[in-house]
Amino acid sequence: MNQSGVPEPRIEYAPKHYICKRAKEPLVLDGRVDKAFWEAADWTDDFVDIEGDLRPKPGKQTKVKMLWDDDYFYFAAELMEDQIWATLTERDSVIFYDNDFEIFIDPDGDSHQYYEFEINALNTVWDLLLVKPYRDGGPPVNGWDISGLKTAVHIDGELNTPGADNRKWSVEVAIPWTSLKECAEGNRPPAPGEFWRVNFSRVEWQTEVQDGKYCKVLNPETGKPFPEDNWVWSPMGIINMHYPELWGYVVFSEDETLQSFELPEDERIKWELRKLYYRERNYYETHGEFTQDVKLLMGEESWSCSPVIETTRSLFQITAPSSDGTAVICIREDGKLWKE
Known part of the structure; x- marks a missing residue:
């Protein structure tokens, strides 16, 4: 076994929750989140620092919507940004070396066998399965791919163009249950009223413009980029997303009037x-x-x-x-x- 210690998060146990309603129509992905498909979905709370109240609030807003139907788990993310850039174009690159948006899903809440998905502004993705968290010796399965995955990115501004009138970039993701049910209880999609553990992260690097291009700001003492910011939906109390027990609760509902969730x-x-x-x-x-x-x-x-x-x-x-x-x-x- 992995005999290392496990840092205890410095946070009160109060994961966020979200009522995920059923989609009323098929999704045609174009990366835009201001269309009729998403009107039924509420926005999450704005993202906070990964350590929660231990750190200042992010300077740029991020929020997410979710919906579901018989075939897909749908996500929409809106990331306010005045410096929209990305460099990685090969699937399963380490996408968080760019600014990115990330989804984490633990279907049965046991903290083992969960999914991670990352996407940058070039619509390049990294999808992987974690057998168990790194703290427990779990290897990532990089060869695992989401069969039937659909993604799209919309740029409200200009990509990789310093000085452009940039406002935000947005993402749409549709993940089929045929892939997600692999690690779910009973190897099936969720039933109405059930919940899965889910969280989101946004990685944001400090950048500056050199020779007409965005570059990461280097720490003069180390010669390496300053550490990235990690902004999340449900705070972790520790700089580590791989504590699935602290992710939010997403409740799958067919009741359009359901507004609240009481933690069992x-x-x-x-x-x-x-x-x-x-x-x-x-x-x-x-x-x-x-x-x-x-x-x-x-x-x-x-x-x-x-x-x-x-x-x-x-x-x-x-x-x-x-x-x-x-x-x-x-x-x-x-x-x-x-x-x-």
């Missing part, structure tokens, strides 16, 4: 088990062994669950009863979470 109590229990997972992993990094001392890991905080820890020399499993007492929720040393 079992999701709170899962979060408490996740915090114990962080602390158990960090204990191992310091002491070279896992501990069965629940009180030591729980500290002085208030908890709603009553966990039990089982350990071996290299493994652990933490369990707690579900909110209704009919099942047990479990998490193990590689972060896999499930109910039995």
Whole structure:
């Protein structure tokens, strides 16, 4: 197993949620988000810094819409921008080396086997499957492609043209359920009323104009570009998107009047088990062994669950009863979470 520690996010557990309504017509993609297809969808809250309130709010607005039907999960993103540029043209390049827009999807919420999608202003994409987060030793499967993927980008301004009257760029993405259901519970699309864990990220580099071209601003002390900004829908409390347990909740609905979502109590229990997972992993990094001392890991905080820890020399499993007492929720040393 990966025996490294796992930094605990510095954030209150309050993921964003979004009611995803059904599309009323087929989508003809052109990258524009100001058309009839998207009128039924609400905008998400504006993106914030990946660390949430620990950092200033982004200087450029980003927001997203979502819809669904029997065939696709639809996304529209609008990114306000006065410097619209991109360089990468080959599929499955590391797209975040450009400014980009990213989608993360964990269908069953177990933090394993989830999807990442990135796109730049040239409509170049990188799609990959993560067997498990990097913190848990999970390799990315770069060879995985979204079969039937549809994308489009619209530029409100001029691409790669410093001095142009740039206002924004926008993205449309249609991902077929035939690809997404691979990692979903029961290998099927969501049913009305179910939720998937989803988040979005926007990578923004500091740039300047040299010889008529946009270039990343270099840190004179290192000779390398300054770190990129990461702006997200649901804040992470840590500069790492690969904490799926902190992504937002997207509820798939056929009820056009549904406006709110109440977090199920079992999701709170899962979060408490996740915090114990962080602390158990960090204990191992310091002491070279896992501990069965629940009180030591729980500290002085208030908890709603009553966990039990089982350990071996290299493994652990933490369990707690579900909110209704009919099942047990479990998490193990590689972060896999499930109910039995």
